[in-house]
Amino acid sequence: MRLLLRISGEVLITLGVLILGFGAYLYWGTALGERSAQHALDQELRSEWADPDQLAALTGPGDLGLGQPFAMLRIPQFGPGWQFVIVQGASARQLASGPGHVPGTAMPGQLGNFAIAAHRVTAGDPFWHLPSLRVGSMIDVETISGVYQYQVTRAPRWVAQGDSAALASVPYYPGEPARQRMITLLTSDPFWTGTRVVVTGVLVRTLPRQQGG
Amino acid sequence: MYGWLWHRLPGGTGARLAALAVLVLAVGLLLWYVVYPWASLHLPADPAWLG
Numbered sequence: 662m663r664l665l666l667r668i669s670g671e672v673l674i675t676l677g678v679l680i681l682g683f684g685a686y687l688y689w690g691t692a693l694g695e696r697s698a699q700h701a702l703d704q705e706l707r708s709e710w711a712d713p714d715q716l717a718a719l720t721g722p723g724d725l726g727l728g729q730p731f732a733m734l735r736i737p738q739f740g741p742g743w744q745f746v747i748v749q750g751a752s753a754r755q756l757a758s759g760p761g762h763v764p765g766t767a768m769p770g771q772l773g774n775f776a777i778a779a780h781r782v783t784a785g786d787p788f789w790h791l792p793s794l795r796v797g798s799m800i801d802v803e804t805i806s807g808v809y810q811y812q813v814t815r816a817p818r819w820v821a822q823g824d825s826a827a828l829a830s831v832p833y834y835p836g837e838p839a840r841q842r843m844i845t846l847l848t849s850d851p852f853w854t855g856t857r858v859v860v861t862g863v864l865v866r867t868l869p870r871q872q873g874g
Numbered sequence: 875m876y877g878w879l880w881h882r883l884p885g886g887t888g889a890r891l892a893a894l895a896v897l898v899l900a901v902g903l904l905l906w907y908v909v910y911p912w913a914s915l916h917l918p919a920d921p922a923w924l925g
Contacts, residue, residue, distance in 0.1 A: 671875045679905070686910035694911070753915045783914070 687783050691757065695785035698758035702730040702746040710805050710870075725749035725762075732769055734760055734777065735801040738794065745787050747802070751778040760787055766828055766845075769802045770809045770867060773830045773839040781848040781858070788848035792817045794860050800844055807870050811844040811862040819856045822849070827859040 767773030842864035
């Protein structure tokens with residue numbers, strides 16, 4: 662009986678240490694990984710943008726491989742230094758490196774819904790402040806072809822994890838034909854809540870990209 | 875379990891402590907660089923991903 666108790670105690674202590682270690686990895690390890698990935702993606706993006714042939718080569722999402730960087734996301738309300746490289750794809754692997762474009766949705770500036778997903782509490786917490794956006798907040802997306810400025814048109818909304826209506830061409834109206842150039846930002850609440858936070862906006866301005874920026 | 879491991883380590887107390895430190899470091903590195911990254915992609919700790 663004493664041996665059994667001792668072994669059980671040691672197993673429980675080991676499990677506790679493993680779980681604490683995993684928590685530390687989720688908080689610090691994923692943030693370090695994301696920071697290093699963003700640095701490499703930023704270099705890759707700037708070198709791609711320096712090549713004028715890339716503009717003609719990138720015409721649609723089909724031209725991008727999963728994990729390939731293609732745009733820069735800035736939300737002025739989150740501070741002047743807040744910017745992330747957006748990669749193609751929104752699976753767990755792509756979101757570990759930063760915000761990801763949801764395949765099947767429009768590209769920046771196109772008619773339809775340009776949807777971006779990102780983590781809220783791991784991988785550098787890119788969308789931690791997403792619920793603080795309000796109607797009128799600006800969202801800037803810079804690509805090789807220009808800077809697309811979107812304005813939030815709907816306050817953050819909480820939807821069920823499995824609810825994909827926000828990804829429709831007209832967010833929340835699946836089947837409706839696209840009439841505007843929209844943007845949708847999505848992130849998750851902690852897993853036990855079973856909800857996502859969704860922010861939608863509309864394109865209000867397109868500016869030329871600053872060369873060498 | 876830990877008592878069994880301690881008695882299996884070779885040498886005196888100093889050598890055992892050194893071996894234990896190496897063992898703990900190896901397990902820690904394996905967890906940090908292999909097991910936890912894999913688990914973070916497969917466990918829904920922060921399920922923002924789609925697909």
